[in-house]
Amino acid sequence: MLSSTADHLYWMARSVERAENAARMLDVTYNMSLLQRTAVDPFNEWRAMLSISGLHVDFETRYPEPSAENVLYFMALDAQNPGSIYQSIFKARENARAVRRTITSEMWETINHTWLEMRRIQEETIPEDGMPRFFEWVKEQSHLYRGVTIGTLLQDDAFRFLRMGTFIERADNTARILDVKYHILLPSPAEVGGAADFYQWSALLRSVSSFESYRKVYRDVITPQRVAELLILRGDMPRSLMACMNEVNRLIVELGGPRSAELLRRSGMLHSELRFGTVEEIFDFGLHEYLSFFLERIYELGDLVNTTYFWSATE
Amino acid sequence: MPAAFDEMNDAQGRVRESYANFAQWMATTPPEVIARKRAEADLAFHRVGITFAVYGEDEGKERLIPFDIVPRIISAKEWQRVESGLRQRVKALNAFIHDVYHDQEIIKAGRIPAQQILANSQFRKEMIGVDVPGNIYAHIAGVDLVRADTANVSGEYFVLEDNLRTPSGVSYMLEDRKMMMRLFPELFARQAIAPVEHYPDMLLNNLRSVAPVGSNDPNVVVLTPGQFNSAYFEHAFLAQQMGVELVEGNDLVVRDNTVYMRTTDGLRQVDVIYRRIDDDYLDPLAFRKDSALGVPGLFAAYCAGRVTLANAVGTGIADDKAMYIHVPEMIRFYCGEEPILSNVPTWELSKPDDLRYVLAHLAEVVVKEVHGSGGYGMLVGPTSSKDELELFRAKIIADPARYIAQPTLALSTCPTFVESGIAPRHIDLRPYVLSGKDVSMVPGGLTRVALKEGSLVVNSSQGGGTKDTWVLEN
Secondary structure, eight states, rough: OOOOHHHHHHHHHHHHHHHHHHHHHHHHHHHHSSOOOOOOOOOHHHHHHHHHOEEEHHHHOOOOSOOOOHHHHHTTTTTTOSHHHHHHHHHHHHHHHHTTTTTTTHHHHHHHHHHHHHHHHHHHHGGGHHHHHHHHHHHHHHHHHHHHHHHSSSSSHHHHHHHHHHHHHHHHHHHHHHHHHHHHHOGGGTTTTTTHHHHHHHHHHTTTTHHHHHHHOOOSSSHHHHHIIIIIIIITSSTTTHHHHHHHHHHHHHHOOOHHHHHHHHHHHHHHHHHHHOOHHHHHHHHHHHHHHHHHHHHHHHHEEEIOOOOITTT | OOOBBSSSOOOSSOBBGHHHHHHHHHHSSSSHHHHHHHHHHHOOOEHGGGGOOOOSSSSSGGOOOOOEEEEEEEEEHHHHHHHHHHHHHHHHHHHHHHHHHHOOHHTTTTOOOOOHHTOOOOOOGGGGOOOOGGGGSSSSEEEEEEEESSSSSEEEEEEEEEEOOOOOOOOHHHHHHHHHHHOOOHHHSSSSSSSTTTTTHHHHHHHHHSTTTTTTTEEEEESSSSSTTTTTTHHHHHHHHTOOOEEEEEGGGETTTTEEEETTTTTOOOOOOEESOOOGGTTTTOOOTTSSSSTTTTTHHHHHTSSSEEEEEEHHHSSHHHHHHHHHHIIIIIIIIIEEEEEEOOEEETTHHHHHHHHHTGEEEEEEEOOOTTTOOOGGGSSSSSHHHHHHHHHHHHHHGGGGEOOEEEOOOEEEEEEEEEEEEEEOOOOOOOEESEEESSSSOOEEOOOOTTTOOOOOGTEEEEEEEEBHHH
């Protein structure tokens, strides 16, 4: 396959996944911010949201304060923010258009329709109370995209590059979502284990559609260790780091290619670490530190996918 | 202007033999059925959307090129003559291009003034002495034909221009046929109409036949300027139909004079490039340095005979309107034959006598820019206002060599659906002639129709539409 085609497919899938996860992250932040309490910092959650997305610098140059309204607009609809949902959907559609003849017409129509809707929504500027509905819509569009892809596309290398994009992006995003707790400081250490703490962990679980799964798996109260175990180490949780790396590693083995040795090695290492790691080790290392290190390596892996298959940054 | 030759009806209003079958079908098919089929065609073209669309900012405003359901029908006998004329003409044009970049015999023989060739902006010095496989330069030629009555012949075919760089439109020819067969299968059952659907196979064979010596299983690609080009649909369409890769400049890389494409499995050698990019943008090292569309080193690999470009670099020297007048002479010189297809009589405004005549008869003639295309920058005397005429007169006087002029031909007409019903509209014909190991073409080509009443400009950029073209098999 032409490298440029693979590149477009990969970024198309990444962009859709990014839009979905941004919606999930905004949703959980929105829910947390609704928790009425006397906060040290009224914009605590929204600040955390910007910082885990790595977009706080861009935000601060253009907005006066990280109020709910400002951050929601910035992250959801701002056409000038490269990380906004609006921009992600735009990029997904642009990439899809470039490979229209490689993807199925149903895939194209789905993505194109999502983009046209997105544009209409952006012009309307949704009221704040309509945000949860908007996040639902974004998630639905992503589900639709995935369904139509699995339901219509030949499972060849094109399919593999799409899946690769999906899971590398999801691994990155899940790690960031899990790290949100680190960025949201509780007003006092005494509250650890209290109602606010519980509320935050359960909101986080809900944001990655894992609340029910947690109950099913552990049949017990919510503890940080178990949330981490569920979202990092459990291969049967579809959004966990383990599940993502299972896919990424398998796809890289299947794609192979004459230049893939280093990519295989790195992905294999990351994969076995999750496969044989324990939650105790992770907490000894420090959860935030562990996630930061993971993010660094998933970024490197993405870089290696670029140079191995798309030739970018080589020559 | 006298009444134009009509493809369907003769001067007495009787249906010509080639249209007998179609006319009978029209007469016996209820108008509401035809109306429904037309609506169906519109809908189908809209649904495939991209088919005739130009990409713009607003997806909803993509332009569709109108399609008319009344076919342009050519009898077998008529086509035979046109086809031999086209073969002869394209052979001579290829011989001419080879000659001007090698021994320049035609100049030495005094048949064409040296300065007209060597000082022409389309003459590529870089191509002097470069050998190309089979000495073929114009692998794909789009020759525009028109039909008009002359003093002696009714409905004589004339060559209006030769397009030897990157002629487009063949995808419309294929889509129009597909649409007609889908809408009116019964018409195709009633008589033998020559097929055109195998054009992509012919094109692929033709391209493979001109691969560099030594490539056993030539890898052919289509090179496009990208998805923002107005003909992108056609580029993607032809690549898909031929089953080859559609590439942009960035997909290709040159190493040791060999062209490769970047694939996820590493570099893969490319042997033949059907390029839909102008010469100027092919290679920033050889031509325009600011070209981001091209491939650095491509021209060097080409000169080294490691890759074939179709069409070749430098074919523009043969299709410019100043060179057009010399084509009959080329045919005599290289083929030793009299031209089968005539040129439209042409005045060269660089000649004082011609200039004087044209300025005195501006309201009767068509004036074109020597390097213009797409129907832009031309004057159609009889349909222009006084102001337009005066404006153009000033332009001609300022730079006469930039223009040529031709009598306003009463281009043939074909019945066409318009708002008020069916009315005659002017048409032309662009057959696509393929040259490789052999010369080949599918019967017919693309018929373009000027939808505005009285208009002689058929270009899609000027509101033209298209029709299916039928060559009858007996």
